[in-house]
Amino acid sequence: MFNFHFDSVAGLLLVLIALGVISHNNAITISACVLLIMQQTALSVYVPWIARNGLSIGIIILTIGVLSPLVSGKVQLPPILELVTNWKLILAIVVGIFVAWLGGKGVSLMTLQPTLITGLIIGTVIGVTFFKGIPVGPLIAAGVLALLLNVVEH
Template identity: 25%
Template sequence: METWLFLALILIIAMFGKNSSLVIATLVVMLIKALPFTQKWLPVIQNKGINWGVTIISVAILIPIATGEITFHDLMRVFRTPAGWIAIAMGIAVAILSRLGVNQLSASPQVTVALVFGTIMGVVLFKGIAAGPVIASGLTYCIVTMLNLHF
């Protein structure tokens, strides 16, 4: 019963914060929880979900290459600007930090409670988005803007 109340509270907060991604995610988790054999599927989703999410984000990132919006010429141009190098560095930094974060979650699962709470607060109260590549882009934006650089 406590888990349902906790999920309902998250759903209400997400709706109040008008965050459709968190609303959908919470409803999906509630639906999965209501299905039979939940005890088998929830741990699988918990263990593999981050990798599935990263795969979906990677597909979305690669689509502009497939459609021709981003070309090899664009990639070469990135190497000619300080802003491009900052973006590359932020992508590398976030990838490394993400790997360390996944390792941390495996070693200390209790930190998940604080991370989930912080993520919910950031998403709902500050209109944030829970996604690694977007973090790299945000860091790049901050540094490039602060240094008044352009791509």
């Protein structure tokens, strides 16, 4: 059932596991371990499904995590009037709109130019490992890259 074959992807996953352990980042460690196990076992048949659906599933889980404090009552919804009069809330809405738009540009770029994903992954891992970031960065990084490439190409 387990027949380890070493290739560049397995090597990258092992490096990611090591960086995750060194930086105490469970998200990278667990993700790379799961993918390495899948790659090296009969579970590899499910990797294309994860490649197609993983981003959507991840965004759903992330959104559930963000919304759960509202549902649990830990965070209270502000009154509607405050949403349009409090400058911090207005700025938060504007930034939220911008980041969602930027993430959309990132998904488009990753779809149109998948070879750039490697650089984005390496940059995200470095950011997570050495700068205490969190690994939600690839979409936003791709969005920023899309903006920069658009400026450079036009």
